[in-house]
Amino acid sequence: MSKPxxxxxxxxxxxxxxxxxxxxxxxxxxxxxxxxKVYARAFSMVRNEDEAVDLSQEAWVKAWQRLIQFQGxxxxxxxxxxxxxxxxxxxxxxxKRQRAESIEQLxxxxxxxxxxxxxxxxxxxxxxxxxELRKRIDRAMTQLSYEHRTVLILHxxxxxxxxxxxxxxxxxxxTVMSRLFYARRRLAGLLAGLKREDNR
Amino acid sequence: xxxxxxxxxxxxLDGELPAAEAREVEQLIATDGEFSAxxxxxxxxxxxxxxxxxxxxxxxxxxxxxxxxISREIERLERQPAPAARSVWSSxxxxxxxPVGAAAAMVALVALPxxxxxxxxxxxxxxxxxxxxxxxxxxxxxxxxxxxxxxxxTPDVSSPDLTPKPDRxxxx
Numbered sequence: 001m002s003k004p005x006x007x008x009x010x011x012x013x014x015x016x017x018x019x020x021x022x023x024x025x026x027x028x029x030x031x032x033x034x035x036x037k038v039y040a041r042a043f044s045m046v047r048n049e050d051e052a053v054d055l056s057q058e059a060w061v062k063a064w065q066r067l068i069q070f071q072g073x074x075x076x077x078x079x080x081x082x083x084x085x086x087x088x089x090x091x092x093x094x095x096k097r098q099r100a101e102s103i104e105q106l107x108x109x110x111x112x113x114x115x116x117x118x119x120x121x122x123x124x125x126x127x128x129x130x131x132e133l134r135k136r137i138d139r140a141m142t143q144l145s146y147e148h149r150t151v152l153i154l155h156x157x158x159x160x161x162x163x164x165x166x167x168x169x170x171x172x173x174x175t176v177m178s179r180l181f182y183a184r185r186r187l188a189g190l191l192a193g194l195k196r197e198d199n200r
Numbered sequence: 201x202x203x204x205x206x207x208x209x210x211x212x213l214d215g216e217l218p219a220a221e222a223r224e225v226e227q228l229i230a231t232d233g234e235f236s237a238x239x240x241x242x243x244x245x246x247x248x249x250x251x252x253x254x255x256x257x258x259x260x261x262x263x264x265x266x267x268x269x270i271s272r273e274i275e276r277l278e279r280q281p282a283p284a285a286r287s288v289w290s291s292x293x294x295x296x297x298x299p300v301g302a303a304a305a306m307v308a309l310v311a312l313p314x315x316x317x318x319x320x321x322x323x324x325x326x327x328x329x330x331x332x333x334x335x336x337x338x339x340x341x342x343x344x345x346x347x348x349x350x351x352x353x354t355p356d357v358s359s360p361d362l363t364p365k366p367d368r369x370x371x372x
Binding site for chain 2: 024028031032035036039040043044049053056057060061064065119120121123124125130133134135137138141152155156157161162174177178180181184185187188191
């Protein structure tokens with residue numbers, strides 16, 4: 001008699017194989033394991049709780065439909081993250097199309113403000129606990145445009161190369177580079193601003 | 201020009217600049233104070249972000265509730281027939297227009313004045329995915345109307361061939 005499937009203790013790879021055969025309980029276990037990470041990535045991009053929940057759930061539905069395509073080149077968590085990133089990008093593009101393009105937005109895209117910004121030469125993370133630093137990074141990221149935030153997330157947190165980012169964002173490598181440059185400059189300015197507020 | 205240098209500086213910091221151009225950037229950092237300060241800022245921002253992604257976010261729903269919505273959606277999608285397999289008759293407008301078109305063709309045939317001088321003739325009307333073939337023979341005092349549908353786009357092989365070729369030749 002074969003041993004019953006112990007879902008909570010099984011490795012992802014085993015659960016994926018079972019889910020590929022239609023085992024919904026195995027899939028449920030995968031969702032339970034990775035749902036926070038997938039949701040967190042969605043939230044980091046769209047900055048809205050309800051939208052992030054919906055997008056993360058949509059990602060899981062898509063994953064179930066495409067599970068057979070998962071060959072295990074990357075980890076299951078990475079594969080899931082890519083799915084949710086693509087969904088968030090589609091969502092953000094649609095939302096942007098619905099918004100009227102303003103001169104300020106265009107200016108931000110082209111680094112209008114950042115071009116004039118003085119170079120930050122104090123370390124805004126100095127003397128901060130890790131938790132506090134993360135909170136500040138989060139606050140600063142919220143103030144970036146979605147293009148700047150996304151490019152930072154993909155490069156710094158997902159560790160994607162320029163070429164990969166250009167592919168998922170549907171733009172040129174040059175655009176990725178300029179967005180990343182201005183995003184970093186703006187983030188440095190925002191973090192320095194938070195530090196100055198502290199010192200007052 | 202300045203922007204080009206800035207992009208090269210960033211690519212150098214990210215390890216995406218070819219070795220030949222990297223030397224050019226290193227030279228600039230060593231000689232240009234402003235450029236060197238910018239390199240410092242970019243390097244610092246990069247290192248602050250490394251390993252410090254905000255990670256306190258968790259799904260604001262219970263495991264069961266969150267998964268119930270996913271499984272419901274999966275079930276709903278799996279109940280739907282695949283788009284390619286859907287019959288054209290499932291479209292409401294086809295269901296309405298096809299019989300209406302066929303009826304209109306019949307009415308038109310009946311309403312037509314008696315055609316004189318022709319032995320027989322045949323017309324063919326395609327109404328959406330259905331085809332109406334009318335055959336009129338004055339000599340035989342006969343009208344035949346054949347309606348068939350090409351639902352799946354393939355010819356209906358079971359339909360008899362009603363094309364009255366000999367009659368048509370007689371009229372010529």
